[in-house]
Amino acid sequence: MKITDMKYRFFLHNGISFQKYGSKKDALAAIATGEDVSYTTVYFYNEQAKDEAWENVALYIYGGENGEYNNLIGGWPGKSMDREEGTNWYSVEVPTKAIETGTLTYIFNNNGAGSQLADNKNITVEKSFFTSSSTDSFESKEDVLKFLGIEVVEPEDPTNPDDPGQVEPEDPTNPDDPGQVEPEDPTNPDDPGQVEPTDPTEPTQPEEPTQPEKPVVIIPIAKIIAPVVKVVKTVVKAVVSVAASILKRLFW
Numbered sequence: 001m002k003i004t005d006m007k008y009r010f011f012l013h014n015g016i017s018f019q020k021y022g023s024k025k026d027a028l029a030a031i032a033t034g035e036d037v038s039y040t041t042v043y044f045y046n047e048q049a050k051d052e053a054w055e056n057v058a059l060y061i062y063g064g065e066n067g068e069y070n071n072l073i074g075g076w077p078g079k080s081m082d083r084e085e086g087t088n089w090y091s092v093e094v095p096t097k098a099i100e101t102g103t104l105t106y107i108f109n110n111n112g113a114g115s116q117l118a119d120n121k122n123i124t125v126e127k128s129f130f131t132s133s134s135t136d137s138f139e140s141k142e143d144v145l146k147f148l149g150i151e152v153v154e155p156e157d158p159t160n161p162d163d164p165g166q167v168e169p170e171d172p173t174n175p176d177d178p179g180q181v182e183p184e185d186p187t188n189p190d191d192p193g194q195v196e197p198t199d200p201t202e203p204t205q206p207e208e209p210t211q212p213e214k215p216v217v218i219i220p221i222a223k224i225i226a227p228v229v230k231v232v233k234t235v236v237k238a239v240v241s242v243a244a245s246i247l248k249r250l251f252w
Helices: 024-032 096-100 141-148 221-251
Strands: 010-013 018-021 039-045 058-062 089-095 105-109 129-131 134-138
Touching (some): 058 089, 089 096
Parallel strands (some): 039 129
Antiparallel strands (some): 039 089, 129 134
16 A cells, blocks of 8 residues: 555445545544445456466456555456356455445456456446456346356246146046046945945844833822721621620620
8 A cells, every 4th residue: 555645534434445535534534434335246257268367357447546455356366257057157246335436447367367357448437347358347147148158948837737748647546537537436335326335254243132111000008908807897897706606605
């Protein structure tokens, strides 16, 4: 870091880069109004990915009204970009606020191995896609591939129900299929033609005879007393007769 202008000799690192200020007061005010850093992903399509010299790619960034964004994501050759597996696409995160100033310059290089591409100065948040053979920026990966004349073929979805070539097999158990005849249930108890066989291993228990209920005989009390009264009368009559006979013999 060099002081190129004595008017801006106060420095503050805001989490992105060193910022220059004309006084301590301005630097402290910047601290008080500090904001969280947000990032934008920058994509690069490496047309020379098969070349071993360009297998690794880095991005160097400089800019700012007073050079405050020089070495924005690291000193030369910048920050190494991550390659998406199985593709020629590389990516790196860049602070959004710095991009929005419109003062940045991108230099894509082979990670400091001696080669670099022309400067990219058309830098915006909306256009964050780049390629080896152009200094223009693009809005999407599709736009980059279209510029390069690379056809994008979308893989067919084998499970797509709207594909007319996809025929679903008929459900053999579908009860609404008129060609499907369900066999009768041999164990269906509601089938009048079905007779369940008797289990030969289970002996038949004889039914226990029912004991008839004994009738309840109600004898009137008069029928019980009448014979007794009759016997008593007979006994009394006999006693009186004997007594009379004895008295007659005694006095006569």
